[in-house]
Amino acid sequence: MKTTMKALLSLLIASAMSLTAQGHELLVGSYTDSLYRYRFSDGHIEAQPLQVVATSNASWLTLSASQVYAVNEQASGRVSAFSLDPQHGLRALNQVGSDGAEPTHSSLSHDGRFLFVANYGGSNAEGGNLAVLPVLADGRLGEPVQQARHAASKVDAGRQATPHVHSMVSSPDGRYVFASDLGADQVFAYRYDGNKPKPLDFFGSVALPPGSGPRHLLFSADGRHAWLTLEMRGAVAVFDYQDGRLTLRDTVSLTDSRDPGARAAGALHASADGRFLYASNRGTANELVVFAIDPVDGGLKTVQRRSVEGDHPREFALDPAQDFVLVANQKSAEIVVIRRDRDSGRLGEVVQRFHQVAPSDLKFID
DSSP states (O other), X not given: OHHHHHHHHHHHHHHHHXXXXXXXXXXXXXXXXXXXXXXXXXXXXXXSOSEEEEOSOEEEEEEOSSEEEEEEOSSSOEEEEEEEOTTOOEEEEEEEEOSSSOEEXXXXXXXXXXXXXXXXXXXXXTOOEEEEEEBOTTSOBOOOOEEEOOOOOOSSTTTSSSOOEEEEEEOTTSSEEEEEETTTTEEEEEEEOTTSSSOEEEEEEEEOOTTOOEEEEEEOTTSSEEEEEETTTTEEEEEEEEXXXXXXXXXXXXXXXXOGGGOOEEEEEEOTTSSEEXXXXXXXXXXXXXXXXXXXXXXXEEEEEEEOSSSOEEEEEEOTTSSEEEEEETTTTEEEEEEEOTTTOOXXXXXXXXXXXXXXXXXXXX
16 A cells, blocks of 8 residues: 555646646737747747747737637738647637737636637727627637727827727626726726627726826735836826726836936736736837835835836736746747746846747636
8 A cells, every 4th residue: 555655646746747837828818820839848939830820910828728719910801710739739729800900918807708819900090999809619719799889088298199909808807897098097897797799788997197108907815905117107096996897096107217218117016925026128228127015905006116137118928827927028039938026026147048939928727
């Protein structure tokens, strides 16, 4: 009996070591004609991709347990659906129109029945809009069932003459969906009911500082707070949240520079333990800013500003072990892997510079 238990324990340990050695798999969206799947282990992306899938300008990726949805950011917006098999292989399912121009973001409803798409619409004379696409039983996407367009603030004559929806994010309980509109200087809240043919009903909005350009929204793990990058101000807004209502409490700058070109906030992500928030600032800054999160009120305290050692950090991701941050430097054609200290949240040395043309999104496969 003891021999059997020892053999079983040895098998389990060997299996765990094998999984660790295999690392994790990483999907990379890009402004190219392909979507890439790589293996990531020991702080490095392996040179040879596991798979390359044809799809144009896959600027944002949304994953479920068995599907991947890629927005195709182009003048006539499209969204592509792929199945994800147990070995993480991708297979094209279908592609549909996004009912708008240049989609830049998407997310799934909590019940998985709809995909919410943010059409930025930078080249569209009417600007951007949000669209709702049904997810069919086999994971394919149906044609859009709902669309909404907001009124632009027109504070910045060049960038806010029309609305530009930049992200669509559900509340932690899935009852509300929030559309951050850079062109309107507002975040719009919609009540969600998956049993309705058109599942979103307008609920209200929160105004941001004029000309600030809201971009991406993220809720805290406990659902009581939220943070939002203000692209044009180069800042992060801090909110209290309850029952579909965001209450603006503070804005925290990403830069001390007086150069207007240093204000270009992009992505934001929190560490898995909820202690640190990371935000990218592009333009002439090209930094990741590390914040400590107040566990009581969700407030932010700057810990570090770290160069991304590249140009235009459009997106980034923390690896599953939380030991590294991978940065998609779009304009310098690299994914830069930076070591991370889990206790302090601080970012250390660069451990890899991986050549990748125009990377735009990074998602680890669970």
